[in-house]
Amino acid sequence: MAYYHVCEYCGSNLDPNEKCDCQKQEQNQEQKSEQKEINAKRALAS
Numbered sequence: 900m901a902y903y904h905v906c907e908y909c910g911s912n913l914d915p916n917e918k919c920d921c922q923k924q925e926q927n928q929e930q931k932s933e934q935k936e937i938n939a940k941r942a943l944a945s
């Protein structure tokens with residue numbers, strides 16, 4: 900029997916210890932927007 904866990908955010912079937920990609924993507928988007936700010940500041944500084 901396959902045992903799986905359903906993501907409460909998007910409803911995806913996950914392994915019991917797996918974190919859903921939908922939450923990863925949110926984190927990545929935050930990191931990307933932070934990175935964009937850093938790059939913009941660097942561009943202004945140079």
Ligand SMILES: [Zn+2]
Pocket residue numbers: 906907908909910911919920921922
């Ligand atoms: Zn999810």
